[in-house]
Amino acid sequence: MLMHSSVSSSASSFNCSSAESDEVFSEGEDTASKRSTMRRCRSWRTFLTMMQWSVRRQSSWVQLAGHQGNFQLSEGGEVLKRFSEVEAVCLQALMADPLRPFVPQYHGSVNRGGNSYIRLEDLLSGLKNPVIMDCKMGVRTYQEEELTKSHTKPTLRTDMYQKMVKVDPTALTVEEHEQRGVTKWRYLQWRDNTSSTSTLGFRIEGIMMENGSVQRDFKMLTPAKVTEALLSFTKSHLHILKAYHSRLQALDEALKESPFFKAHEVIGSSLLFVHDWTSKASIWMIDFGKTTPSPSTVQLSHDVPWAEGNREDGYLIGLAALTSLVGQAISQAACRQEEKHGEETDSVTHTLQEQEHTQTKSQGGQGEAAQNEGTSD
Ligand SMILES: O=P(O)(O)O[C@H]1[C@H](O)[C@@H](OP(=O)(O)O)[C@H](OP(=O)(O)O)[C@@H](OP(=O)(O)O)[C@H]1O
Numbered sequence: 001m002l003m004h005s006s007v008s009s010s011a012s013s014f015n016c017s018s019a020e021s022d023e024v025f026s027e028g029e030d031t032a033s034k035r036s037t038m039r040r041c042r043s044w045r046t047f048l049t050m051m052q053w054s055v056r057r058q059s060s061w062v063q064l065a066g067h068q069g070n071f072q073l074s075e076g077g078e079v080l081k082r083f084s085e086v087e088a089v090c091l092q093a094l095m096a097d098p099l100r101p102f103v104p105q106y107h108g109s110v111n112r113g114g115n116s117y118i119r120l121e122d123l124l125s126g127l128k129n130p131v132i133m134d135c136k137m138g139v140r141t142y143q144e145e146e147l148t149k150s151h152t153k154p155t156l157r158t159d160m161y162q163k164m165v166k167v168d169p170t171a172l173t174v175e176e177h178e179q180r181g182v183t184k185w186r187y188l189q190w191r192d193n194t195s196s197t198s199t200l201g202f203r204i205e206g207i208m209m210e211n212g213s214v215q216r217d218f219k220m221l222t223p224a225k226v227t228e229a230l231l232s233f234t235k236s237h238l239h240i241l242k243a244y245h246s247r248l249q250a251l252d253e254a255l256k257e258s259p260f261f262k263a264h265e266v267i268g269s270s271l272l273f274v275h276d277w278t279s280k281a282s283i284w285m286i287d288f289g290k291t292t293p294s295p296s297t298v299q300l301s302h303d304v305p306w307a308e309g310n311r312e313d314g315y316l317i318g319l320a321a322l323t324s325l326v327g328q329a330i331s332q333a334a335c336r337q338e339e340k341h342g343e344e345t346d347s348v349t350h351t352l353q354e355q356e357h358t359q360t361k362s363q364g365g366q367g368e369a370a371q372n373e374g375t376s377d
Pocket residue numbers: 065066067141184188191268269287289290
């Protein structure tokens with residue numbers, strides 16, 4: 001789902017502010033005075049509406065991936081995400097962890113219209129026409145419980161069967177076609193195997209460019225294809241790629257120091273890359289809905305392949321691959337820049353040579369003319 005908040009939260013949703021409601025008509029006020037008060041109220045309303053509009057335009061909030069209807073935009077640079085106990089517990093712990101600078105600020109929960117929400121810092125706040133990329137981390141996006149459930153208590157999902165049919169009907173067995181359903185584990189595993197999740201330890205879930213165009217469903221199994229996507233996402237801007245590279249390296253350092261990371265199996269969590277053309281670029285850890293404490297008997301290393309029962313998520317495998325591919329994008333962008341610079345220099349040299357040539361010719365002509373003049377004297 002993609003939701004442009006700047007449009008949805010337009011002036012029409014604006015309520016009379018306290019400044020306006022202060023202007024209450026008193027009994028017996030004469031008509032002229034009422035008119036003048038109304039005029040003042042209208043201009044206040046217009047002014048405040050414009051202020052509200054422009055402040056909201058600062059955050060053109062979009063939801064690039066995830067569950068439709070899970071988010072609401074809130075006042076004061078916050079977004080509200082549908083409450084999940086698992087996620088709330090993680091966020092609470094992360095606020096006192098070395099990973100805190102990499103996680104949106106968590107402000108507890110709130111009730112809206114009978115539903116509970118988690119209050120999160122809006123990571124797009126202050127960015128102008130943001131460019132966003134959601135990378136889902138890890139070598140698998142399903143919890144081990146999902147696998148167990150698929151053996152012991154399989155529930156067939158028609159929606160997931162249909163999503164598979166739409167992409168590749170041949171991926172389904174005859175039995176699955178007959179049942180017109182697959183388990184959630186089967187679907188998630190298929191998604192992992194048909195993307196770079198299983199091989200690289202991450203996948204690009206979606207990219208939104210500054211004009212609002214969104215690309216999802218990347219068929220990117222090869223590192224070269226991912227590098228290509230990174231170059232297109234950053235328009236090969238070296239300073240943006242370098243900022244991302246440093247942030248990934250800093251995240252790696254923080255993960256090594258993090259008691260939270262040591263003790264949790266991080267499944268289905270994303271890194272949200274955000275930048276705009278005023279050179280603000282950052283990366284944030286989001287979505288802890290499937291991040292759970294690892295059993296006390298298991299010591300996770302996060303950098304070895306998953307095997308049933310070992311609980312490994314492969315988060316660091318993905319982070320290393322992603323960092324290395326951003327590094328490759330930097331090298332390629334630098335090469336392209338040099339080539340472009342070379343071409344520009346060539347063209348400048350060529351122009352200068354041409355100018356010199358023309359000048360020499362015309363000077364030669366002038367000399368001749370002067371000589372002729374001299375001789376005619
Ligand atoms: O992205 P597509 O291919 O559409 O598949 C989605 C994602 O895997 C979701 O994971 P995430 O939240 O990490 O994006 C998952 O939510 P869960 O978090 O519940 O596993 C959805 O399961 P359902 O919510 O059961 O439909 C599943 O349908």
